[in-house]
Amino acid sequence: MILTACEHCGGELRRAGIGRPQRFCSTRCRVASHRARRAVPAEIRGRDRWVRRSADKVPLRADTGRPASSTDPATWTTHAAAAASPHGAGLGYVLADGDDIVVLDLDHCLSGGRLAPWAARILAACPPTYAEVSPSGTGLHIWGRGRLARGRRIRRQDGAAIEAYSDGRYIALGHRYADAPLELADLSEVLADLL
Numbered sequence: 001m002i003l004t005a006c007e008h009c010g011g012e013l014r015r016a017g018i019g020r021p022q023r024f025c026s027t028r029c030r031v032a033s034h035r036a037r038r039a040v041p042a043e044i045r046g047r048d049r050w051v052r053r054s055a056d057k058v059p060l061r062a063d064t065g066r067p068a069s070s071t072d073p074a075t076w077t078t079h080a081a082a083a084a085s086p087h088g089a090g091l092g093y094v095l096a097d098g099d100d101i102v103v104l105d106l107d108h109c110l111s112g113g114r115l116a117p118w119a120a121r122i123l124a125a126c127p128p129t130y131a132e133v134s135p136s137g138t139g140l141h142i143w144g145r146g147r148l149a150r151g152r153r154i155r156r157q158d159g160a161a162i163e164a165y166s167d168g169r170y171i172a173l174g175h176r177y178a179d180a181p182l183e184l185a186d187l188s189e190v191l192a193d194l195l
């Protein structure tokens, strides 16, 4: 009887006796899964907009670990340099003016890996595009191309916060949501409907 499936390939998990339940069928699947969770679209990986972030989401310079600024490019670096940095608790990405990259930030929409219906509706309204789970594990960041007329805008739906950012702001990255595509779609229409 298959009790659970490998989280990466869906294959059968052999029971290894008493102990913690396994999540992957093999070391290969464990490594591949972690790599997939860290994958980011080339469109943002290729830009020098990367910083580190502290556990409490303060942006940090990858080279020194000192605070970074979302308006000072001298405090940003490449994805490779930020990924290799020992400082802080993870990665951050700066949304810089003129890049036309936009992030929809949906707070408190994930619980136990389940997306709340209001957030699922928004994600479904978007063309296939990159999305990631916030560092807290309870929020969703939907990434795409677009521009906001007035930078950050906020709307509340069903008592939940929806925010959108396009410049002068940094995003604390968590990990890729499910099998979200590693590309950014044009979110202009979705933003026009939503905001």
Ligand SMILES: [Zn+2]
Residues within 6 Å of the ligand: 006, 007, 008, 009, 010, 011, 024, 025, 026, 029
């Ligand atoms: Zn597997």
